[in-house]
Amino acid sequence: xxTYYPIGYVSGSFDMFHVGHLNLLRRAKECCGHLVVGVLxxxxxxxxxxxxxxxxxxxxxxxxxxxxxxxxxxxTTIDLLNKVNAWRKYHFDAMFTGDDHQAxxxxxxxxxxxxxxxxxxxxxxxxxxxxxxxxxxxESNKAKxxxxxxxxxxxxxxxxxxxxxxAKALGDYLIVGVTTEQFDIxxxxxxxxxxxxxxxxxxxxxxxxxEVVVEEQDGQKIADIQKYGVSIFAIGSDWKGKFDYLKEYCxxxxxxxxxxxxxxxxxxxxxxxxxxxIVGSGRIAARTFDExxxxxxxxxxxxxxPHGASADSFARxxxxxxxxxxxxxxxxxxxxxxxxxxxxxxxxxxxxxLSAYKHVLCEKPFVxxxxxxxxxFDLANxxxxxxxxxxxxxxxxxxxxxxxxxxxxxxxxxxxxxxxFTKIVPHGENVRExxxxxxxxxxxxxxYPLLPIIKLLGSDYNNLEFKYFNDDNGVxxxxxxxxxxxxxxxxxxxxxxxxxxxxxLVSGTKGYILIKSPWWLIGGFEVCYENPELNEIVSAPxxxxxxxxxxxxxxxxxxxxxxxxxxxSSGDSIALAEIIEEFLRKxxxxxx
Numbered sequence: 001x002x003t004y005y006p007i008g009y010v011s012g013s014f015d016m017f018h019v020g021h022l023n024l025l026r027r028a029k030e031c032c033g034h035l036v037v038g039v040l041x042x043x044x045x046x047x048x049x050x051x052x053x054x055x056x057x058x059x060x061x062x063x064x065x066x067x068x069x070x071x072x073x074x075x076t077t078i079d080l081l082n083k084v085n086a087w088r089k090y091h092f093d094a095m096f097t098g099d100d101h102q103a104x105x106x107x108x109x110x111x112x113x114x115x116x117x118x119x120x121x122x123x124x125x126x127x128x129x130x131x132x133x134x135x136x137x138x139e140s141n142k143a144k145x146x147x148x149x150x151x152x153x154x155x156x157x158x159x160x161x162x163x164x165x166x167a168k169a170l171g172d173y174l175i176v177g178v179t180t181e182q183f184d185i186x187x188x189x190x191x192x193x194x195x196x197x198x199x200x201x202x203x204x205x206x207x208x209x210x211e212v213v214v215e216e217q218d219g220q221k222i223a224d225i226q227k228y229g230v231s232i233f234a235i236g237s238d239w240k241g242k243f244d245y246l247k248e249y250c251x252x253x254x255x256x257x258x259x260x261x262x263x264x265x266x267x268x269x270x271x272x273x274x275x276x277x278i279v280g281s282g283r284i285a286a287r288t289f290d291e292x293x294x295x296x297x298x299x300x301x302x303x304x305x306p307h308g309a310s311a312d313s314f315a316r317x318x319x320x321x322x323x324x325x326x327x328x329x330x331x332x333x334x335x336x337x338x339x340x341x342x343x344x345x346x347x348x349x350x351x352x353x354l355s356a357y358k359h360v361l362c363e364k365p366f367v368x369x370x371x372x373x374x375x376x377f378d379l380a381n382x383x384x385x386x387x388x389x390x391x392x393x394x395x396x397x398x399x400x401x402x403x404x405x406x407x408x409x410x411x412x413x414x415x416x417x418x419x420x421f422t423k424i425v426p427h428g429e430n431v432r433e434x435x436x437x438x439x440x441x442x443x444x445x446x447x448y449p450l451l452p453i454i455k456l457l458g459s460d461y462n463n464l465e466f467k468y469f470n471d472d473n474g475v476x477x478x479x480x481x482x483x484x485x486x487x488x489x490x491x492x493x494x495x496x497x498x499x500x501x502x503x504x505l506v507s508g509t510k511g512y513i514l515i516k517s518p519w520w521l522i523g524g525f526e527v528c529y530e531n532p533e534l535n536e537i538v539s540a541p542x543x544x545x546x547x548x549x550x551x552x553x554x555x556x557x558x559x560x561x562x563x564x565x566x567x568x569s570s571g572d573s574i575a576l577a578e579i580i581e582e583f584l585r586k587x588x589x590x591x592x
């Protein structure tokens with residue numbers, strides 16, 4: 001009697017799909033209520049079979065999905081080759097395969113799967129059919145001038161369509177690479193709305209691409225260019241210079257991006273794009289603008305600077321719709337603002353924006369007084385607006401993993417946290433770090449070393465002391481803050497005129513975590529124990545300048561108010577403002 005399973009799972013390459021594949025899927029569906037099929041990525045096939053597949057991953061996914069026996073299709077990545085990892089994702093009751101795998105070592109995870117309540121089920125194997133005809137068709141394409149381009153193609157809009165049309169016009173045959181969710185996360189592309197198969201479908205429906213492939217890893221472009229005999233690599237001009245290294249393999253063409261386009265009906269049906277205005281046009285604003293292209297659901301449309309010429313120059317450089325030297329007029333044109341101006345302007349700019357019902361992402365330090373922070377968060381809460389402080393490390397996957405690891409007890413009870421951030425800032429005219437009112441190492445840099453102290457030990461400390469050295473004009477060039485908790489201690493060190501090792505050390509009863517400089521650009525860390533053989537390495541992406549993570553959270557909290565999740569809470573920001581205010585008072589700042 002045939003056993004019936006609620007959820008069944010099949011994984012395979014399904015290259016040059018034939019009747020053997022069809023028989024396997026049919027038999028699997030006969031034995032289960034819901035059949036999940038994993039299609040091996042190109043990387044998996046090369047790893048297992050030492051050769052590349054004939055059919056692209058995008059086409060193999062489409063072929064399998066079109067089979068009436070399949071309820072769900074997904075990409076089998078390297079980590080999902082492990083059947084236990086696959087079970088953790090799909091929670092299948094049975095995994096089906098051909099009986100040729102019964103004795104070749106393929107089923108080595110079977111005992112562990114059985115413990116999880118899952119079985120391996122083997123069906124009689126059908127011999128492969130010949131692929132000669134398909135290979136001959138592929139050979140005929142080699143004489144064509146091929147163009148390749150890549151993208152996420154999330155929430156497809158007219159700009160995507162025009163870019164593909166221009167790419168197609170460069171040659172005879174257009175190959176379009178669509179990125180996987182996993183690769184997007186690795187390269188820092190966040191808030192992608194559409195699933196992979198939907199994005200592939202949207203590209204196909206346009207009817208411009210002759211072939212669609214799936215991009216799943218860094219470095220794949222070179223392999224694809226060689227594999228498909230590509231003559232031209234085309235990409236949007238916002239990536240200008242980024243892919244010049246491909247000129248060794250083919251011609252590289254940067255296509256001008258479409259400005260001021262309207263989003264497609266698909267985008268509007270699910271998410272309104274957040275129109276973001278940038279307050280300030282300096283170095284940090286420019287860096288953040290460069291990060292915006294990695295975040296779906298937000299579009300910078302305007303810039304404000306009280307010096308109109310500076311705003312005009314920024315708008316021209318980045319192709320913004322408008323610029324303004326009048327703040328109220330600027331606020332009328334946007335849904336939200338990112339404030340990247342000197343510290344002592346944050347309070348007024350934020351209050352005006354919130355009063356105009358605009359969401360706010362404000363650079364650190366958020367404000368310089370505790371009462372101001374409390375007032376602004378109360379205003380945002382009453383008006384149901386998002387207000388966040390832009391400390392990029394707080395939103396980075398690596399830092400979130402660090403906090404989770406410590407809170408889970410990996411290194412036992414924490415007794416000490418030490419963090420430092422120093423840099424040498426030369427004196428000069430109008431250098432903000434040496435401004436007598438709010439300049440200095442602590443206001444400039446302390447938000448970073450204070451962050452892990454507050455997140456790991458909290459703000460309920462018993463004692464806080466400061467030691468510092470001032471420059472001739474009274475600005476601190478080197479400072480330390482010492483915290484004493486009931487059963488822990490911490491120290492934060494900053495410097496703009498004294499250089500020190502910028503590390504983060506968290507010490508516990510079972511072990512410690514040490515992240516060397518620059519720890520605030522955390523891409524991973526090592527959990528260290530008395531026995532080094534037990535050490536664990538935790539890695540996470542921190543691409544670019546890292547601002548994309550905070551912008552992604554900001555955008556998500558605006559678009560999905562019912563699911564708002566503040567990784568840096570209002571309480572955290574209020575605590576940071578209180579510490580900075582106390583330091584400035586001790587230092588004798590005239591404005592505090």
